Amino acid sequence: MEGLNRAFLKLHYMREHPVFILWSTVYFVSFGKIQNEGQSAGNHMNNLGSSETTREAITLDYKKIFEGWLIGFAEGDGGFSIDKRGYLVFKVTQSSVDAQVLFYIKKELGFGSVTVQSKLNKTHQYRVRDKDNLLKIINIFNGKHIVTVRYVISQKDDVEFSKLLANLIDGYVTHIKSYDGYNTVVNFGKLNKILNYLHNYPLKTKKHVSYLRWLKVYHLVKDKKHLTESGIEIIKDKIKFINK
Template structure:
C-alpha cells in the first residue's frame, strides 16, 4: 500500500494545462490510496527562529545495539539541507507498505532532473537512485533497508507539518516497529513554518508553480500578471491558511483541494526568500524566467511593445520548461 507523503496536485481552473499523470490505486490499510498524488505539505519548521534545533526524539528500547536513541544512531547535522529535504519529500515523497509487510520510502522525479535525486543520495549517505519508468521518463530515490529507514525516520520524526503527512508517517512508523520489534516513539512537531528556513525552498522545488499570464488583446490595455501557487488537500486547510498568512497570499478552496496564491503586488516576500534560499532543482530555470518577468512589470502600469515581446518570450520558456520538468 502506498502512503503518500503529499496529496495529489490537481488541475486548477485557472491553470488547465497542469497535469500530474495517471493514477493507480493501492490497497491502503483498509482504504484506497491513489498513486501519483503529489506531496502537499508545508513545512513543519519554518520555525520562528533560525536557531531552531531539530532533535531526534525517537526512543528505541531494543535492537539498536549499545545505542538507545535514533539520535545516537544517526545525527544529521546539516540543518539547511535537512529542512530542504523534508520540504521536498513533503511535496513528492511516498511511504509504501506492501501487503507482505515490506517497507519503502520513495521519491519519484523527472529523469530530466534526476540530478536532484543523486544529490539527495549523496547528502544523506544512504538509499539508491534507479530508473522508475522509461516510458514516463521518471527516476526514483528509494530507501528499503532497515538501517536506511531507521536513519530516515530519525530525520523525519518530529519535523512534519501537514496533518496528512503526519498520519501517513505514523502508519509507516507503526509498521516499522512491528516488523523490526523496535519501540520508536512518534514525536509531534509543534513548530510553525516561516521564511527563515529552507523548508519552503524544498517544498517549492517539489510542487510550487510560477505562473505568468499576459493580456494583449487589441481592444484592451496590455497587461501581465504573475502568481506563485501552492496546492494542498483540504485535510490540511488550517496549515495552508497559515501559509497564506505568512506569504501574504489568498487561499481558495474547491472540491477536496485548497491552494495558496500570491499575486504580483505581494510577491516581494517569496522573491526575497528565494534569493536567500535558491531552488536546487531545474525549477530554478523556471523561476529565473518568472523573476525576470517580475522585474520587468513591477510597478509598471503600461508595457511597451519591446517589454511585451520579452514577456511573451519568457512565457514560452515557462511553458516549455514546465512540460519538461
C-alpha cells in the same frame, strides 16, 4: 506555532531545495583569514579553536536545514511504503530530468541507491531498504512527518493550510469554484518575501530554469515595461517559454 511549522515544511517542498550560499560565504570567511606577522602560537591556536567551533555550528545548521528540506520534499514526492515482499522501503521519485536531486539526497545522507524506476514514464527513484539506514531515515522524520496530503499552490482539502501560507507570505486565499479548491495569492508589490526566500534557497530541479524565466518577466513588469505595447509583446513572448 505547529501550523506555522507545517507551512514552513510545505514551503520547503514547494521551492524544492536549499542551496546554502550563506554557508559557503561564512566558511571561506572563517578559514580565509591572513595571520598578522608576529602573531603568537597561542593566539593562533585560540583562533583555530574559534574557527573549529564556527565550523561545527555551520555544519549542524547545514544538517538541520537539509533535514527540514528532505522532510518537506519527501512528503510531496515520496515516503515510506511496504514493497511486494512485505519489507519496509523509503522511496523518493522524480522525473528522470531531475534525477540529480536524488543523487544529491544520496550524497548528503551517505547511503541509499538511485535507479531508473520506469523507462516508459521516464522516472528515477532514490531508495533505502536496509534496516540500519531505514532507522536513520526514521529518526529524521520521527515526529515531523505531519502532513497527510500533498500540497502544491492550490489546496482542495485544507483551506487552513492555505490561510497559514498566505499569512506567512503576506498573501490572501481565493476560492476557485471550477474545481472547488483554494489558491494562495500574493500581490505583486508584496513578492519580496518569496523572492528573498528563493534567492537564499534556490530551486534544485528544472523548475529553477522556469523561475529564472519568470523572474525576467517580473523585472520587466517592475520596470513598467508592461505599460507600452512593445513591452507587452516582449512580456507575452517570454511568458510562452517559462515552462518550456
